[in-house]
Amino acid sequence: MTTTTTVTTSAATASAATARAVAGPVRRLRRRRLTNTAMTVTLALVTAAAVAALIWVLSYVATQGLPTLGPAFLTRTPPGNPAQSGGGFLNGIVGSLEIVGIATVLAVPPALATAVHIVEYGGRLARIVSFVTDVLVGLPTILTGALVYTIWVTRFGFSGLAGAFALALIMLPLVTRSTAEMLRQVPQSLREASLALGITKARTITAIVLPTARSGILTGITLAIARAMGEAAPLLLTTLGNDLFLEADPRQRMSTLALQIFTNAVTGYRTAQSRAWAGALTLIAIVVILTVTARLLPGRHPRRGR
Amino acid sequence: MKAVARLAVAGVVLLAGCAGAVPLPDGDTAAFGTQICGGTGADPSAYLRTMPVLPGAAPRLSAAGSSLIGPMMSVWAQQYAGQHGTRVAYQPIGSGSGIAQTIAGTVALGATDTPMTSLERAKAGGRRLLALPVTLGGVVPAYHLAGIGAGLRFDADVLGAVFAGRIRRWDDPALRSLNPGLRLPARDIVVVHRADASGTTAVFTDYLTRGSPTWVSVLGAGNSSGKQVVWPTGLAGKGNDGVAGMLAQVDGAVGYLELAYVLGQHLPYGQVRNRTGDFIQPCPATMGRAAQGIDLAADLPTSLADSTERDAYPITGVTYLLLYADQHDRATAVALVNFLAWMLTTGQDLAPPLGYGPLTARLQRDTYAQLYQVTADGAPVAPTG
């Protein structure tokens, strides 16, 4: 009789002991799982907050700008009396396209050449240049504006060309870096095959390597254009702005969309502010279209994160 | 025919003034204490108009400077481009910039609301600069105070104490005693002033220096007026526009703006006591009264605060356009002279509806005569006589 009870008791104690032994780890496991869930939710929430900020900015600009945005806005210049409503930012839009266009033409050839040197020729100079280019990407654009003001504007006056020059200085390191990245991704075997066929290095680069990387290079240029369209600080000091008139001659003062938004945004005239909102919506639309188009181009793309 | 047209314009402006064309915001208001604001106070028939339109003008002019005159220059530039073809690009970046950039030669025409200092003149390297008055501007105390409309009364010392940070709340006894009928709220006063070197600031601080011992004692004698001062308190905006924008955002804010800005943006603005002891509403007519008797022979003061005329608005300033008398490029010189001549005649009629004071006959004649001194490569641009 006693043996059964002893057996049952020891079995009970054994399972109780087991239960005690695993209670700690089970609790810890539950806590670890809880932490995991909590952190997953936190990470998701933070990401949602970031996206929410984006939606807040875009929707606010859209709601403020849409009422004023229309074909009239895109085809007219502002009224002389700032208290009047109506008019548009045609001069800023045309000025942006022209100044950024000139800047692109000025910046892209040297940037391609520099990238080719860094990747295809190498050497110590190339390493230094690569590093300097990376550092230049982070240079405050107001300093570029101050530089161009000192060396150009004080001699030749304010003009669209001076603004284009400043933007070119800003775009150059961006295009250099993204082009270098794309060139590095061209397989070495292509180059070796070309050289083995007796083609000179220069022709290999121009006829084989560059075309292979073409879409990625275009993406990089498009992103640099999008960045240049949003700049206002260096243009304050170089082209100064031309608020009323559509100006196509780059030797004269011109306005850009970003500049016009800036000058109209900080006024107290509600009419000017609503024009600025419509301008902001237009600028965002242009930049977003450029950015999305760049990403949609086929082929590999430069890394983000600038 | 021309005389009839001029009379018609004057009549329209008179009617607009009488009709109280600008709606005042809702809220408690104090009655403005002046009755002459219906007219313009100017006598265009006495203006000099002898300059013909000279041929060979450059199609574009680059100008920059005072934001006080910003809306006026904007209207002038657009009207002039429509009528005469030369497009004047004007950027209201502040009187300090107007002076600096004109002297440096990066713009052809600069605008400033205060005469150049001797230091600034020295930077011109011996070249002669013309400073031509083109309009009168009134700097008004504007505010954003829930429940209070236009017409708040200030006198010089109270205004100085407010901007020096000595009077900190709207229901301060000093403000209440000046405005017995109004229920001033118990809010902090937020001063808004200028971040850039500003002629508007120069006119305003000149008035405060002449009339407010509190202002002078806080800022220090010798440092209490000018395009830039060391503000004891407050937020800073860039340009008249920046100040107006900040005023709209902050309840309880007070700042100083040119009349055109407060009229165009329907901001409440106050009235100020002048030398004769009356509270004066700022308007083109009262600005004109302050400029009575001033001519260019003497050095013009920055603010016409010491005028002893009745109904003279004391915080009145004169905006000057700066240019080199000896131009290097004939086309630019011709364009400048044509534009300035137009500004001093037809342009003056466009000033009152915006809130600027047209020049008195005496000032206009003195200024117009100076146009004949502009030369290009040594030869005078305009035919004399």
Next chain:
Amino acid sequence: MSLTLKDRTTRSMPEPAGSRQRHPADRLFQAAVHAAAWLPIAILGATVVFLLVQAWPALTHYGPFSSLGSIGWAPSRAITESTSPNPYGLLQFIYGSVLTALIAMAIAVPASIAVALYLTDVAPRVIRRPLAHLVDLLAAIPSVVYGFWAIFALAPTLRPLGEMLGRTLGAVPALGAVFAGPFYGYSYLTAGIVLAIMVLPIITAICREVFATTPVPRKEAALALGATRWEMLRMAVLPPARAGIIGACTLGLGRAVGETIAVTMVIGNNVTGINPSLLAPGATMPSVLANELTEATQPFHLESLFVVALWLLALALAVNVAGRLLVRRGHREPR
């Protein structure tokens, strides 16, 4: 032939055999490309040289570091003959630049790491790319639009929060100075928050790259040992990425320090002193340059502005160089 990480640095094409007789066009091409390569160096050099030349008169007149030691920017007090005190004190601009950048970092760094982790390892695969594109879109919005939005949407939203902070924390004895009211919307805090939103996509993008290069075996090992996903991230992904994360943050800091337009629009432009409260208006180095460069006529005003520009350049260069070095180290050594 496959791209190893070593290949990401410079890698030159092998010389073709028999290259003694090189085509003259080949040599010309190489010379042209070689010449163009000097351009970035020339630009950086020109920036340093020209700013130094412009600032030189003020540096010699007042002494090279006197502006660092004084507080209060008072061009109206400048007298040509006097060399002391230096009316062009720029300590408050450095304070403003550093403070707004620090506020931005305090918000953006944890947020960016969280978003980067989510996008690389946690989010369901289907939504990873679209979400990444959305976060990248934050970087596409121009800074003038951010400033505009901040004045009309962010500042009014912050105002009740700021006023509450001013009333509650502002009353606490020691800490109170940091949150002392009143709050008008134009402040260091508002500028810092706008900067945080502008800098977040940059840090996130670099962190995503760094996290994506974590060797998979390391992650799998952690999971095989029974780690939960969060523990795996904490033990296998974050530690080796440390250098890269710090590099990303440094680059974001560089961008925050150099940002001009958005900050100028919301910071209130108070150049006269240092206010310890986050809710007070202030000024940064880029903001005073944007406001005053075209109008400097006082004695040594323009030159002192270029002294500000020099110090901004020094700060931006130091931060960017450090950041680039750290990011390269983070890429090169995934332990």
